[in-house]
């Protein structure tokens with residue numbers, strides 16, 4: 001399984017993640033991304049049909065802020 005959360009400390013609000021994976025990421029009022037499905041906790045398993053989008057977001061983020069793990073992190 002895959003889990004994801006955004007490192008909000010390093011996100012520069014570039015917008016790639018939400019464009020790549022709109023079902024997984026949204027932005028706060030400052031444009032900083034967060035994980036939509038678990039309030040950025042990283043504890044919700046990413047559905048298998050969204051994994052491709054997740055990996056696109058992960059690869060596309062210029063600051064490596066889209067964290068992807070195969071185990072729960074927090």
Ligand code: F3S
Pocket residue numbers: 006010011012013014015016017018031032033057060061062063064065066
């Ligand atoms: Fe931020 Fe990276 Fe998304 S900079 S807006 S986490 S693609």
